[in-house]
Amino acid sequence: MKVMQIQDEWGPEHIRLAERPSPEPGPGEVLIRMEAGSVNYRDVIVSRRGYGRRSGALPLVPLSDGAGRVVAVGASVTRAAVGDLVCPIFGQTWLNGPIREEHWAEVLGGPRDGVMQEYMVLRQEGVVRAPRHMTALEAATLPCAAVTAWNALVAQGGVKAGDVVLVQGTGGVSLFALLFAKMHGARVLATSSSDAKLERLKTMGADHLVNYRNTPEWHKVAREVTGGLGVDLVVEVGGAGTIESSVRAVRCSGTIALIGVLSGVAASLALGPVVTQNIRMQGVTVGSRELFEDMVRAMELWRTAPPVDDSVFAFEQVGEAITALPAGRHFGKVCVRF
Template structure:
């Protein structure tokens, strides 16, 4: 078994490639030969030792990955050798409301993640992936994909004809764009430059707002919606964008809080939230049941995640650097895992 681990601390200097014994599955477990992995902004937070006291080295990073079943425990049913599956982000959230100890079940911190040639998981935490996806595309689903699905499903599902505002062009944002369009919604996407704007138009966005050219993008959203505002905002920015999101959404609308890439501490003008009856709803990935529901939608509409860059397992630390300096659109993936023959 080959794997990367933050061994003596966090930071890229401490991300070391190691070898170990092949893990063995227990009676209800499945052994996977990993094929690909994908990075999320959260993985940078872990690398920077900013994810709280619960996440400590030694730690195998990354939560999003796909593998092939190569061995099953004697009590496992429903999976067979050769099945291509993803482990769920939350290893203990099957469905319904989140468990009270939600944080303890996350892959990639505090639990070891998927940046390894072989991994063992309980069969109850695995989800088959759609056949039309490549390994790299499938690897983006556990966190980025399910987060986008949850953001469009909670607190109520998006409806045809509604207008959804999506901030950014990362993996969550672009999956949300595809899912929103498949749901019959109108999609407005903000981005940070003309080249990204053109790519997002090609992906089907109804309106693209280049923030580098339009500083007051909330006003642009209101103009595009006849002065009413959008029905739902997928708030991926954080502290520096939340205020504008409250101005862009309609009275009675919903702001789905997902990311905090621009900061953790936000100031809100509360009268705007209170008098316009806005709903602030946070999303943190989702359950195994949500993952399976999303996969049905991906299959029905033949939706494919957007891949920006693929980096080989041998140079996995370069993927973290690529994410920190990301200038493209979509997901950054790691492929060519040791032993993967696909």
């Protein structure tokens, strides 16, 4: 079978087409013909061995997120049937509860081989049936970005009707957070550096829009639209460059969900307001299979359409897809069609 793999040296420029033996499912396993994948910032970091030993070893098949059809099952398989559209879960042994250290050894796309292969064999426990109304390309966006947003807003954030949620930018996590916030009856304040992207955010349901290049003190807008109180939850993906404004934007006893560090990993932050305002700063990394399945049920009920970027890459262009992500020109998820 064909695979795309990082070989010889680390870096997306070293991703090559290769051949590997076609796998066969054993007892309790499913054989999946992969149809699509999607790129996360984690894949950019892994491709350069940015997580050290957790990145895995070469040759490595990249990307943790994808979707495909079950084409064969082994004995005793009950969770999937031939013909099902399924998504491999991010951490193959992370079935419920919070993430534990031992789960990292079974994460797809580093250290385990990822989804950029024609066929995958996985334990039946490591797959989730995709929402029935979605295509493979749409379903491929779910395992990291969507589950992370669901975890941040619903599982840990407890967002409810009438809350105000602030989302930053137009990457996958932020757009899924917007969709899930509206699903739960919350108002959304969205930021972007592009007026054109802000218009698209408006069509997705954003209630308040801020161009942070024109309004660098966007935390003041967050206060204005909430009558001076501040927002209930910030989906923080910027990191060092935005965390101070997020602290100023969130209400007393509000939550900052720390998800990304796009503008830097080391921040100088005055901790006084965090303490005196009783602000909860919660790190969020993806989520368990149980959360994934909860999210799928909600998405089926609301027939949620995942935000797929207009530029879709071909199988052999996965290196280009990974390289394109940091440029920030995308709106939603950057995907690869097999």
